[in-house]
C-alpha cells in the first residue's frame with residue numbers, strides 16, 4: 090500500500106501531462122467502438138435500401154469516428170510515452186543522487202544489482218502508468234460507456250456484458266496471479282544474479298584470463314542466463330494462458346450479447362437494424378478489458394520495483410548532509426581548512442568489529458600528516474569518513490568547527506583534492522578527464538596543470554594530444570600516468586586540503602618518488618593527509634599517525650618514531666630490509 094501511495098504521488102508530479110494522455114486513451118476506445126457501431130449500423134440500414142439521405146448521418150459518423158480514432162490513438166501514444174519517459178528520467182536522476190549522497194550503500198551493494206535497479210527497475214516503473222494506471226482509467230470509462238449505451242436497448246445486456254468484462258479484466262487475472270507470484274520473485278532474483286555475474290566477469294576480465302578461468306566463468310554465465318531464461322519461460326506460459334482465456338471470454342461475451350439481443354429483436358424490444366451494431370460495439374469495448382487483465386502482473390512488478398528503488402533510497406543515511414539553517418563555513422575561498430578528529434569510531438556492520446576506534450587527529454591549515462599502518466589498519470576508512478563517504482558511529486570529526494555529518498556533501502567535497510590508489514579515468518578525452526575537477530578552467534590553467542603534473546611528455550606522444558581518448562578507465566595509460574592525471578585534477582581543483590590514499594600504490598620506486606615530488610610541490614602550503622604503505626614517503630611529512638587494528642598506536646615525526654623503536658620503527662626496518 091505504501092508503494093502504491095508513493096507511486097501515485099510520484100506520478101502526480103506530472104499530472105498535467107497525465108490527464109490529457111488519459112483523456113486521449115478514453116477517446117480512442119470510444120472512437121473505436123463508435124466506428125464499429127456506426128459501420129455496422131450503416132451496413133444494416135443500407136441492406137433495407139432506404140433513401141440515400143437516411144444514410145447520411147451514419148456515413149458522417151463513420152467518417153468522424155474513423156478520423157478521431159486515428160488522431161486520438163496518436164495523441165494517446167505520444168502524450169503517454171512523453172510523460173512516462175519524463176517521469177522515468179526524473180526518477181533515474183533522483184535515485185542516482187541518493188546513491189551519490191550515500192555511497193556507503195553503493196559500496197556495500199553488489200554492483201550488478203545496483204545497475205539492474207538503475208536500469209531494469211526504473212524501466213519497469215513505466216508500466217505503472219502505461220499498463221496499470223491508464224488501462225484502469227480506460228476500463229472504468231468503458232464500463233460506464235457500456236452501461237449508458239446498452240442500457241438504451243435492454244436491461245439484461247449491460248448486466249451480462251459487465252459480468253464478462255469483470256471476468257476478463259479481473260477474475261481470470263486474479264486467478265492466474267496466484268500461480269504467477271512465485272515465478273515473479275524468482276525472475277527478479279535470477280535477473281539480479283545474472284547481472285551480478287556479468288558485471289563481475291567484465292570487471293575481472295584480466296584476472297580471469299590471468300588465472301585461465303575463462304571456462305569456469307563462461308559456464309557460470311551460461312548457468313545464470315539459463316536459470317533466468319527458465320524462470321521467464323514459466324511466466325510466459327502463464328501469460329499465454331491468460332491471453333487465450335481473455336480471447337475466449339471476449340468471444341463468450343459477444344455470443345451472449347448476440348443471443349440476448351436476438352431474443353430482444355424477437356420480442357420487439359430491440360430493432361433488428363441495431364443488432365450488428367450492439368454486437369460490434371461490445372466487441373470493441375472489450376479492447377479496454379484486455380489490458381486490464383495484465384494489471385495484476387504489471388502492478389506486482391512495478392510495486393516490487395518501487396519497493397526496491399524507493400526502499401533503497403530510504404535505508405540510506407547520507408554520511409554527510411546539510412541540516413537546514415546551518416551556517417556553512419567557506420574556507421574553500423580562504424584556502425584554510427582545519428580538520429579535527431576526536432575519538433572517532435567507525436563500524437561497517439552494525440554488530441561488526443570497529444574499523445576505527447577512538448582515533449584522534451588535528452590537522453591545522455598547511456600541516457602535512459601521513460597515516461601509516463599495516464593492511465587493514467583502517468587508513469582508507471579514515472579517508473572515506475573525512476570525505477563524507479562513510480558515516481561514523483561515535484566521536485566527532487569536524488571541518489572548520491562543523492561536524493562532517495552536518496555538511497552539505499557537495500560543499501564538503503569542494504574542500505578536498507583527492508588522489509586515490511587507483512584513479513578512474515572515464516571513456517572521454519584526456520582533456521575532459523582532467524577538467525573533471527574544474528570544468529570551467531581556462532586553457533592556460535589546463536596547460537599549467539598538465540605541465541606541473543609532468544603530463545606534457547605523454548600529451549606530446551599521444552596522436553591527438555589532450556583530445557585523445559585513453560580508453561575505458563585509461564586502458565592505454567600506465568599506472569603512473571593515470572596517477573599524474575589524478576594529480577593534475579587535484580591541482581586544478583585547488584582545494585585547501587589534499588587527501589591522498591596511497592597515491593603511489595603499485596608504482597616502481599622511481600616513479601613513486603617522482604609522483605610524490607609532484608604532489609608535494611603542487612600541494613605547496615596546502616594541508617595534506619596521506620595514507621601510505623611506503624614509509625620512505627613519510628620523511629617529508631610534518632607528522633605521522635601510526636594505526637594498528639583501527640587504533641592509534643603511535644604519533645610523532647619520522648625522526649622521533651624511528652628513534653623509539655616502536656611499531657613504526659619495526660615497520661621501517663622491515664621496509665629497509667626488503668629494499669636491500
Ligand SMILES: Nc1ncnc2c1ncn2[C@@H]1O[C@H](COP(=O)(O)OP(=O)(O)OP(=O)(O)O)[C@@H](O)[C@H]1O
Nearest residue numbers: 196197437444462463464465466467468469470471
Ligand atoms: N566496505 C567494507 N565493508 C566491510 N568491511 C570493510 C569495508 N572496507 C573495509 N573494511 C574492513 O575495515 C578494516 C579497515 O579497512 P581499510 O581498507 O580502512 O584498511 P587499510 O588500512 O586502508 O588497508 P589497505 O592498506 O590494505 O588498503 C578492514 O578490516 C577491512 O576488512
